[in-house]
């Protein structure tokens with residue numbers, strides 16, 4: 001019998017378990033893979049560092065900052081390199097550099113003069129009153145015009161959510177912008193006020209650690225020690241006296257007062273089936289189309305482009321197979337040996353799931369051809385590696401706010417049952433860590449309030 005069984009040892013599950021352990025609870029993390037960390041995997045390849053999944057954490061995440069400090073990782077923290085000076089978007093088959101400041105799109109010629117005028121007129125667009133939930137595209141076309149939506153917002157969502165503006169829910173993805181529209185009547189006016197108050201652009205607040213994002217789950221896993229059981233796939237959860245019985249197949253049954261499901265949504269749907277049908281249906285309604293990451297390392301002189309940015313994003317209308325790319329060796333130091341550079345290309349997502357299912361060799365060929373065209377990368381790469389993610393990023397589509405609310409409220413219907421993960425509060429590492437902290441506090445509240453003597457109380461005694 002443990003206090004809490006956490007199913008899934010990705011960033012979300014590890015952070016929830018680590019927080020609970022600090023509160024003195026007896027926790028077990030059950031992870032299907034042989035290593036904890038989920039999609040936060042950093043791998044050294046001949047002096048290069050490949051991020052298979054996340055490569056940055058937003059410094060605005062209080063939970064991420066606190067964990068880095070608490071785990072003693074601040075000495076290894078690295079901020080974006082000085083080489084990151086522009087953001088790039090693909091337009092008319094080439095990279096267009098847009099200065100990183102709020103007026104960047106107005107001063108560059110990436111958008112047509114008509115689209116820039118339309119952007120400037122945003123303050124005059126009346127605010128929306130009531131009506132149905134909007135997609136991001138509907139909101140953006142209404143406020144900023146269709147060219148800005150197609151050429152800026154849609155590629156941005158391909159980068160952040162591997163999604164499409166025409167299907168993602170505005171309320172789920174950018175709730176703050178809806179609030180700003182309601183509050184100020186205009187997003188540009190609101191941004192202007194924020195800029196005057198000194199708010200930084202998001203791109204300048206990203207960080208990582210010297211050995212990559214994998215540093216974080218590795219540190220949490222070390223602290224959790226024997227509380228983590230890897231190579232254990234949970235098959236079912238059932239209510240049992242005093243809590244839940246977790247069926248982990250050959251690894252046996254685990255009895256827990258509380259269960260936290262921290263897996264991908266399709267697995268959550270399966271595990272919730274028979275325990276909380278409403279939550280099972282909500283999780284089952286969240287798709288996560290496949291993604292593939294192609295990492296390439298070149299000698300510096302093989303690449304013409306200065307690589308002076310985070311990378312680039314591609315509007316769908318450009319008809320390219322690559323939805324975006326990162327200039328890894330520019331972003332952070334130590335991502336490539338001296339004299340070399342590294343880039344990562346992203347394929348698939350909601351825009352083109354079929355591409356993410358291509359074999360590794362085909363993806364490398366595609367990436368090489370795209371990088372040859374766009375950044376002038378020529379010749380054989382020094383390293384080439386592909387990571388397939390059969391379930392990529394969860395899609396926050398129309399109806400998502402209700403699905404997420406239903407999953408967050410699982411505990412109200414089934415006391416002791418919790419769901420956490422990247423499909424509730426945002427897919428970013430920072431959002432997962434923030435939600436994990438909330439989940440742990442809620443689990444603690446339930447166990448502490450249950451009247452049963454908990455391990456936490458034993459520790460306190």
Ligand SMILES: Cc1cc2nc3c(=O)[nH]c(=O)nc-3n(C[C@H](O)[C@H](O)[C@H](O)COP(=O)(O)OP(=O)(O)OC[C@H]3O[C@@H](n4cnc5c(N)ncnc54)[C@H](O)[C@@H]3O)c2cc1C
Pocket residue numbers: 007008009010011012013030031032033036037038039040052053054055056057058232233234235262263264267291293389392393420421422423427428429430432
């Ligand atoms: C390619 C890519 C790039 C990204 N880039 C960024 C970025 O730069 N910055 C950023 O902030 N975010 C980024 N993200 C998003 C972020 O990395 C993820 O949203 C986050 O890591 C998800 O963590 P998680 O723990 O919720 O889920 P996961 O990492 O998916 O973990 C779920 C875990 O559950 C386990 N599991 C599944 N089924 C079972 C079972 N039956 N029994 C036991 N265990 C099970 C899985 O093995 C897995 O370890 C990126 C994601 C991807 C895929």
